[in-house]
Amino acid sequence: MKGLNAFATGLRPPQRLLPPLSARAVFLRTASTQPERLDFQAIDAKWRQRWATAAANASTTKPMASRPNAYVLPMFPYPSGTLHLGHLRVYTISDVLARFKHMQGHDVIHPMGWDAFGLPAENAAIERGIDPADWTISNIAKMKEQLQGMNGRWDWDREFMTCDAAFYKHTQRLFLLLHERGLAYRAKSLVNWDPVEKTVLANEQVDANGKSWRSGAQVEKLHLEQWFLRITDFKEDILNDLELLAKNDRWPEHVLSMQKNWLGKSKGSKLHFKLESSPEAKFLADIEVFTTRADTLFGVQYIALSLNHPLAQEKAKCHPGLQKFLEEAVNFPKDSKAGYLLPGVYAINPAFDFATAETKVQDPLPVYVAPYVLDDYGSGAVMGVPGHDTRDHAFWKKNQESTPVITVVGPENSDSSNSTLSSKDEAFVHKGKLTKACGLFKDLSSDDAIETIVRELQKKGQQAEHVDNWRLRDWLISRQRYWGTPIPIIHCDSCGPIPVPESDLPVELPKLKSGHMLGKGGNPLAEIPEFVNTTCPNCHNPAKRETDTMDTFMDSSWYFFRFADPHNENAPIAAEVSNSRLPVDIYIGGVEHAILHLLYARFISKFLSTTPLWPSGGGPDNKGEPFRKLITQGMVHGKTYTDPESGRFLKPEEVDLTNPSKPVIKETGETPNISFEKMSKSKYNGVDPGECITKYGADATRAHMLFQAPVTEVLEWDEGKITGIQRWLQRVWRVTQRASGMKTPTDFRNRKLKDVEIADDMTLATHQTIKSVTTSLSLTYSLNTVISDLTKLTNTLDSLYTKAETENILADTAAATYFAQSYRRSVKCLLTMLAPICPAFAEECWEVLQLALSSERPHATATSSTSIFDQSFPGHSDDLIAALQRRGIVTAVQVNGKLAFTLDLPAPPDHLLAAHNRNERHEPVELLPAHGLPTEHFVKTGLEAWFAAHVFASLRGARLFGEGGRFDQLHPQKRISKVVVVKGGETVNFVLPRVTRKSVKAKEEKVIRKLQMEEKLERERGKSSIGDQYVEMARKIRNEWQRFEKGGTE
Template sequence: MFPYPSGTLHLGHLRVYTIADVLARFKHLDGFRVLHPIGWDAFGLPAENAALERGVQPGAWTRQNIAAMKAQMRAMGGQWDWDRELRTCDPAVYQHTQRLFLLLHARGLAYQAEALVNYDPVDKTVLANEQVDAHGCSWRSGAKVEKLLLKQWFLKIKHFQDALLHDLDALAESGRWPERVISMQRNWIGRSEGMKLCFDIQTGDAGESQHDPLEVFTTRADTLFGVHYVALSLHHPLVQAAAKHDDALKAFRQRAHHLPPDSKEGYLLPNLQAINPLFDVSRSEDGGRLVPIYVAPYVLEDYGSGAVMGVPGHDTRDHAFWRANTDARPIRTVITTEPGVSSGSLIPGQDGDRPVTAKGFMATDIDGFADLPSDEAAQRIASRLQQSGKPVEKTVNWRLRDWLISRQRYWGTPIPIIHCNTCGPVPVPVADLPVELPQLPDASFRGRTGNPLADDETWKKTTCPKCGEAAERETDTMDTFMDSSWYFFRFLDPQNSTSLVSPDKANRGMPVDVYVGGVEHAILHLLYARFISKFLATTPLWPAGRLVHGEPFKHLLTQGMVHGKTYSDPDTRRFLRPEEVDLTNPSAPTMRPHGQPCTVSFEKMSKSKHNGVDPGETIARYGADVTRAHMLFQAPVSAVLEWDETSITGVQRWLVRVIRLSKATFVTPEDHSRGFRPPKNIDMSLTDLLWWLHEEGLIKHKMSMDQDFNTLKLAWVQKLPDGERYLWGQLQNIITSVRQSYSETHSLNTVVSHLMTLTNIIWDTAHTSLHVAYLKWFATVHLLRMVAPIAPAVAEEGWKNIHTATSARINQIVDHPLRDCGRPSVFAFGFPIADGNTSSKLRLFTTCVFQINGKKRFEKVLEAIVATDTGSEWLEVGTGKLWKAFETSEPHPFYGLIPKDFKLIVVKRGQVVNVVSPNISKEDRKKAREEKMAQRRAKKQV
């Protein structure tokens, strides 16, 4: 776990920490050496902004928050390796982040360059592309991002783009990474195969142009005949040149920085047109040779060359842009969904005014390319252009850009670079690390924005490590995602002062077996972590990393969000404060004071919606174990959790029942004098348990003396009453299912459900004999061990009860595991082992739902009978048990065997049995029933 120290835990924190803690505790129970560390992603803008608001040091603010959150985390019942705790704001930690930067720099993977960057005007810092949302706003402040030309530090993540993309296939095949995350990363890396084409420029009506041709990248060369315009980015060289003499264009560019990235607004460059290269080499008489040139905010600066061709007939975005910037003119389509169709037009306002975006066939009237499939047409077009001397280049384009790590803020890891007028940027020698942040006075953080490091002359001034002349430190700090891209290596070797991790510990501890985190990290933290891990696998720090392609996380478990119950006014849709809602009847809340019903929904928790929940209050009210179990029970791990405390009492009752079971004496009144002494092996099979009871003289059964040992034990198993066989069989099934849910599927909600079922089965099993007491004792012992990862305090209390009740009877047995020797933890006894051999010999049981004409009449747990689809075996074997069960229920239309004119349908081998009556009138049915009952009475009289 690596939380940001915000100061207060919310339910989202509690959910992810609970999931991780449960899995770690299970692995510990299952005999693994478990590393479940904790650390703090302590640098970042929120702490610095909070310090600016309060005029205090970010470090003091951060330490205060960490202390508060540690207390909250301990209260939730979690178990972490606190001896490995680390904080990224400690110089002893961030010196290794600086070492990592220097390693990258030495390999040529860290560089400084002037680039057009995303600038947050509120936080006064630049942002990586991944930190700008789809609306062009900052991921943190929400401010509209501006574009500025600045000199910044970058990491060459593109150097690993092939590996980052290709290795997603292995993660997908393993099934251990969610497909959604893989798809998000694949799309963000954005590999696309296409062609570079050149559009010459014509000035005015037919004048020669002094401009260089426009280089355009396209993945759909088959649509070249359908080009209606060319769009350029805001900073394309042609646009910059034109803006020098065009005030309207200059104003548009300034305004465009504030438009959303998907804006359809454009600026038509006057007196300039692009020449479609295909019309110069074909015999087409179409008038699409000359197309207008637009400046469009949606064109990315660094995708291709910042120029794209607009094909509104075959691209949704191009279609919307063309309609927004031109009059109502038809759009030509050149690709058809099936061969043998001529080109068409999209007419505005008509139902068919939608682009054909899928690949298909060239229209029949496209000279030289008629009816060709799209891919073949693209190849033919490229060949035609090349033969005519037109520049064409097959190429691969990537959406991924190098990682911009410069941040103009104080509270981050200083970039270990010294700027010298003679030597240029010089790395700080490793011996001089860490480059520590200066301790600035509180006044430096009061009422100001930007980076105070840039104004600290004392800290900034230094000497060049190369030439010894006066120089200045780099005042930018690193993106905090740099800290979180390698912290999991540091957890393996937190006390190492000379290296970020020793190779031996990296080889033994990496990759991480299970990573629990939200899907919101898919293209930020997770992508950067994969990049840095792949880099470290090429260094001596992680030699074994090459064997796993440098992938840091084997299994990625993404938990869903937590939504809170929200109340709103049905008329105004205004969110209501808690004091405005009357919950006298929780199922029908009303608004105060007039009593009008309010609308109830579940929304993402926020202050504006008044639906936040303090987990500390819930834990104080119900206890940590109840809160944890309720949170896991309400929804699958990956689904949205709709937090609703109205059902938490059910979980509370269940855990109370578990405690009560652990206090049971497990001795029947008639056997009280004989006492109760459990065997030493708490994981013994049923056959071994019965034999042990026989050896102890606790059960007797007359068997033939010539039977062998195994046959004798099996015979005892088969002689057990139905209820006892059912208890043991269900216990084994649940052990198997719960183990699979903990270790493979991570279906923790079904774990709670299964354990509730087992608790009720133990509770309901009749206490009829001494060996039943032993079966229930074993089942309770196994129950506590399975409950332990989810509700550790309840499990420990229950284990103490079991231990206390039995220790006095077994203290004379020196090697008994439950002997009074310090009351060992339930976690010392491991996870239960299913009794597979005996279970396969038990007669199985199933819950049979009995229906008449599709209407449920009753359900009953019966011995499972292998049945055919026709139900013939049920007619012979199963109906007797059904009728016996049915006679205790409501009156039924017949007794004994099913009449011949009735149809018996058996579903899922006896889980559902449906008796379907023939299509006869009620009167005839009543008459038949009376005759049947009369015959039955007559037989009794005889």
């Protein structure tokens, strides 16, 4: 497959550049009273054609040796033939991140391929009588066209489909390498059989209700010879390295939790219950159980076996009732408490060896077959402890209701010796202290008892040991289907299973005759003699090929390695390529793959890190992990309409959407219920992304997709809101047109202070936006905030231009040229930040700016490229942001919460701001000399004092707070009691006591009482001059009240 690395070429256009779209092409015709509207579809079409021409004219890949590598990968799609909105979301996210990495200077891999094997293609062949390959290739062509319509930028030279022999040849090589290491083996096993699809399913492909993940059929159990991969050999590494993936939020916590639960490691004990002397003892001497609660051994009241336990299967041969139960129980709910008591079969509790007069050990124990016991948990048998397990308690109540429940563990602080509960009581499921019923082990804590009981059983010669139990089982990869990678094994009667020699790879799927699969199920490979019959590579005698094909998850478990080295014919990947390109830096896909695909991919990657194919394993800090960063995007839900009376889902044509905000059911005139739900045909809420792109343009659709919800959350698709994105892009176009019409400044000598202030405002807003957007694209991946930040910057540029017009800055040549430099620089930054999100629209705006620049330099050499993706992503300066923020602030001065005036102040010192934000008091601040205001009347500390001093020092502050002012600080009734600083000084509130007639009267009475007391004392001493003072003070207080009442406030 021959192609071109789009990132490597930089999308350089041919020498003869297409002009920007004409006004007629750029704008849609509108009514004379309406503003012109951009034709986003025309812009998309122009730039898609430009990009295609550039790619076709680039003959070689530009060397990128000096650039750091980056690998951005979305999960590749199954070629169903139609892209849905979920596809659009994941591929928009990956395209944005890949373009961003490219503009940051990375050599980016952003490939696309097709997960082409699988049941849907085979089922289509069965239904229609066509070759699955033809159906698949046709679908790929349709989806590729749709992908290109979303303005994505893909490395098409790395494209492959997993059904191509050139790819699955290497999947077969990996299988042989696993086989050589003893990690691929064939064994007869009880397997999950899908009777509809007529194939085997892995445990991970059976849901909680025992149904097939794809067909929905009830899964049956059969014993078949199957191929397995020993994923369990890597289980400890797969589990332990989840901690590595948790560091720095490399992987989402919920995915790590799901994998940990699926691995299912639990520490416990393996115990053996001997079967009482009976015919069954000849078949099976004892029943092995795994338990995490050996401390409850004395409370065992029965043994329960899974439906496929060997003893249950053996007894079913001579017990028709049991056989019938086994057949029917397959369809029982997973939590069913039904049970079948095995007649004549009893088990002996190993705790019986410790029996004393006080010990109550039930013996012998009945043995049940119960569907609630899982085949793959331990050995498929559990010890039933109704007193201490909820499920066991429910089972016992249903099957032995009249028999008391024994409890042998109580709360830590309990001294009760009671060993039975009535059947209506619940199980005590917590750890605690063993009761008197446990004999020698009474009063031990649960943890101590677990250790002691196992140790004492071993001393008595019983089979008992501490073990780790895992839910994880080896990966079953055999599938009895045609459309998959053939397993490269030859079966020889003399030599057994023999690997196909590597020189004979690939083992290709035979071409099917027309109609060969029509109406058939199962595996047609077994019916094709020319495929099956072959020669043994060892003894050269006649032999048979393996007719099973591999699970399609085998392809997706390593495909990301192949993207890095897609044209290597001699190996899946070269070591030097894997060492430099792997692991994938950013992997994007749905959380539904958290267990199956991601678990298998981790296994195969860790295996490959032990081979010459990936010797570095990504370095010691990676340990063979395939994906450095995992992003799991949320689902896309569609708007759903239902009838409020019947609850019936309504088709779109049944709803009048003339007014989208007030939909009406056409038939009844009622308002339908509206909700957002998972898209499905039955709910009539599916959305064709192609229609949205055709209607609104690819760039507007992409931006809307990103803006509507955070990447990891459910996106409620509301098509009507795309118009808001279009309005924003209209404003971007307006600021671009303004910037293109400005002249580049050549003389700044006559610039004025206001010019500088507005330019600095633009620079500050631009650098703050660059910082926030860069963080969102490289660390937090909060792409919705990127749109928000760019919208704010657009509005800022728009408003500052209007401000410049209002203040006649643009009318002054010197001022206008200085403003133009800052404005154009900010618009360039805006467009380069916009480019990863709206690539075609950003290209068009960029070309407008480039042509304007060219027109100002008539002697300049013609540029060979106008692509915005040849530009570097803008960087920000923290120092510049800090410096511009320290220019000063506008402070709203309030008195008792009411605005008095605003004041331009310098920015306060950083240490005062920091202390204020930490709610710390700081050292006293020397107050500035005010206009006639003695500062000793207001002594505060920290940021409050700093602002108070500057307010007092201002002319308006002195008039308000100085002597004779409305809030004269010499006036005891008006003295400031508190200063409150909000948002670093944007607001400063001076709090004064609320002065009322009542408060003045109280003050007057207090003064009079004080003077009367002083007069009494002075009379006793023979002096009295207080009377005159009293009269004067009373007069002053009344005068002050009158003056305050005239100019004061309540």
